[in-house]
Amino acid sequence: MFTHTRIKIDLDIRPENAASNAEIACEDNGAGFSPTADLEKLTDPFVTSRSRGGGLGLYLAKKIATAHGGSLSLQGIEKGVRVIIALPTGRIRT
Numbered sequence: 001m002f003t004h005t006r007i008k009i010d011l012d013i014r015p016e017n018a019a020s021n022a023e024i025a026c027e028d029n030g031a032g033f034s035p036t037a038d039l040e041k042l043t044d045p046f047v048t049s050r051s052r053g054g055g056l057g058l059y060l061a062k063k064i065a066t067a068h069g070g071s072l073s074l075q076g077i078e079k080g081v082r083v084i085i086a087l088p089t090g091r092i093r094t
Contacts, residue, residue: 005030013089021070021086029080039074061085
């Protein structure tokens with residue numbers, strides 16, 4: 001059985017304030033996180049709830065974001081998951 005998954009990506013950049021962040025928000029309408037999931041631990045290396053995979057995807061994404069002075073956060077939403085990556089606008093060249 002095929003289930004349709006919707007993925008939404010929003011980008012919010014406010015360059016008028018050099019200390020502000022550009023936020024990239026990605027969300028889907030999938031099964032979401034388990035109610036007992038520790039969202040902070042999901043970005044640790046080798047943590048996964050899947051039967052296949054190494055548990056490195058969110059870890060590496062967070063490591064890249066923090067290496068650029070930003071952050072990565074996870075949110076459970078009503079239907080699905082939201083991942084927010086914030087990066088300082090001072091590092092964005094236009």
